Amino acid sequence: MKDNKCFDVIIIGGGPAGIAAGLTLNSRNVSTVIVEANQDINKKLGECIPPNAYPLFQKMGLETLLTNEKHHLYYGNKSAWGNDLFQEKIFLFEKHNKGILLNRDFFENQMRDVSIQNQMNWLIGYTLHTIEKEGTITKVVLKSKANTMTLFCNYIIDATGRKASVCRKIGIEKKELDQLTSLNFKYKIKKPIPFFVYTASFENGWIYVSPSEESSITVMIFTDLDLIPSKDEEKNFILDTINNSQLAQEVFQSTLADEDIYDLKTRVANTTYLDKPYGENWVAIGDAAYSFDPLSSYGITSALAAGYYGGHALANTILKEEQALDVYHYIMENAFNNYKIQLQEQYTLENRWINSIFWKRRV
Ligand SMILES: Cc1cc2nc3c(=O)[nH]c(=O)nc-3n(C[C@H](O)[C@H](O)[C@H](O)COP(=O)(O)OP(=O)(O)OC[C@H]3O[C@@H](n4cnc5c(N)ncnc54)[C@H](O)[C@@H]3O)c2cc1C
Numbered sequence: 001m002k003d004n005k006c007f008d009v010i011i012i013g014g015g016p017a018g019i020a021a022g023l024t025l026n027s028r029n030v031s032t033v034i035v036e037a038n039q040d041i042n043k044k045l046g047e048c049i050p051p052n053a054y055p056l057f058q059k060m061g062l063e064t065l066l067t068n069e070k071h072h073l074y075y076g077n078k079s080a081w082g083n084d085l086f087q088e089k090i091f092l093f094e095k096h097n098k099g100i101l102l103n104r105d106f107f108e109n110q111m112r113d114v115s116i117q118n119q120m121n122w123l124i125g126y127t128l129h130t131i132e133k134e135g136t137i138t139k140v141v142l143k144s145k146a147n148t149m150t151l152f153c154n155y156i157i158d159a160t161g162r163k164a165s166v167c168r169k170i171g172i173e174k175k176e177l178d179q180l181t182s183l184n185f186k187y188k189i190k191k192p193i194p195f196f197v198y199t200a201s202f203e204n205g206w207i208y209v210s211p212s213e214e215s216s217i218t219v220m221i222f223t224d225l226d227l228i229p230s231k232d233e234e235k236n237f238i239l240d241t242i243n244n245s246q247l248a249q250e251v252f253q254s255t256l257a258d259e260d261i262y263d264l265k266t267r268v269a270n271t272t273y274l275d276k277p278y279g280e281n282w283v284a285i286g287d288a289a290y291s292f293d294p295l296s297s298y299g300i301t302s303a304l305a306a307g308y309y310g311g312h313a314l315a316n317t318i319l320k321e322e323q324a325l326d327v328y329h330y331i332m333e334n335a336f337n338n339y340k341i342q343l344q345e346q347y348t349l350e351n352r353w354i355n356s357i358f359w360k361r362r363v
Pocket of ligand 1: 012013014017018035036037044045046047048159161162163165184220268269286287288297298299300301
């Protein structure tokens with residue numbers, strides 16, 4: 001790509017939100033480029049797409065991505081929450097009766113492929129360096145390991161995920177509702193487990209387990225940042241938490257073994273939001289605008305929806321429809337407020353440890 005090129009919109013971040021916005025703007029003949037820092041698809045967390053997300057994928061023409069055999073169907077949730085017994089929620093009799101457990105790296109590649117088939121412009125390996133307003137035009141300086149590139153645009157989209165890099169560069173801070181953090185890992189299994197999503201609460205958080213490949217499962221332990229143990233203590237914390245939970249019997253069917261834990265990582269997973277997800281020359285979408293507690297399994301769907309509605313709102317703004325971004329804000333804020341109510345209701349169902357630090361902060 002040539003230096004000093006001018007686009008209607010520059011999208012920083014090529015995750016689900018950025019690509020969804022790119023596809024939408026492209027379909028409206030708005031000139032766009034997606035700038036993505038990572039050359040390779042980086043191992044992102046988040047894989048669970050609940051059945052009620054299916055209509056959005058259909059609306060965006062992305063439903064065929066979900067039927068690829070690299071993804072797995074799952075048929076319900078099993079949850080020990082509020083008491084020691086597992087409650088089952090089977091999707092069989094619901095309108096959309098299957099959820100999807102994504103192979104996340106493959107999904108990110110599928111999304112990139114769709115955008116390339118739609119002739120979208122990408123600039124891969126570049127990170128946002130500076131943003132400067134020059135009259136009505138915005139100057140964006142990007143850096144790769146070896147190069148600096150300057151581009152110009154009318155609008156810049158922040159699709160950088162939880163980092164919200166564009167917002168930070170222009171001095172807009174996200175608000176945080178909590179400090180939820182995940183300790184996640186893969187666990188080797190000898191026998192495949194049924195295709196359900198399992199959750200169980202414990203004294204200072206909750207645990208998520210889902211089948212992934214035949215020989216391993218995905219496990220995430222969620223607690224608050226100040227309750228995450230030091231690196232030396234992580235494995236003991238994991239063994240202690242899982243072996244004392246209902247999941248030990250229901251899923252693992254034996255005590256957890258230290259040597260079968262691999263790919264151990266810590267990730268921020270808290271709820272955050274912007275007071276207003278747009279300004280004069282910018283719009284924030286996906287996790288950069290609102291990020292969700294993974295208990296909701298809402299992050300990917302919401303990122304796609306924000307890309308879709310935010311993209312249309314921006315295309316309408318370019319066509320001089322003055323209220324278009326207010327409508328985008330209204331839709332996203334309403335969804336976020338509903339999410340907060342449902343999240344609070346779900347946490348309130350657990351009252352076995354009302355004096356523990358984690359639950360006291362939520363109930
Ligand atoms: C532990 C955990 C579990 C989760 N589980 C689920 C789940 O089960 N279901 C679900 O739906 N969601 C889940 N999520 C949330 C989900 O992964 C996110 O909501 C989703 O990835 C948001 O998409 P996005 O496009 O907004 O951001 P991202 O997917 O984070 O994409 C942002 C992109 O921007 C790029 N980027 C960042 N900064 C720059 C920069 N300065 N310059 C250029 N590029 C940049 C990054 O490389 C990245 O590719 C989970 C999240 C966590 C942390």
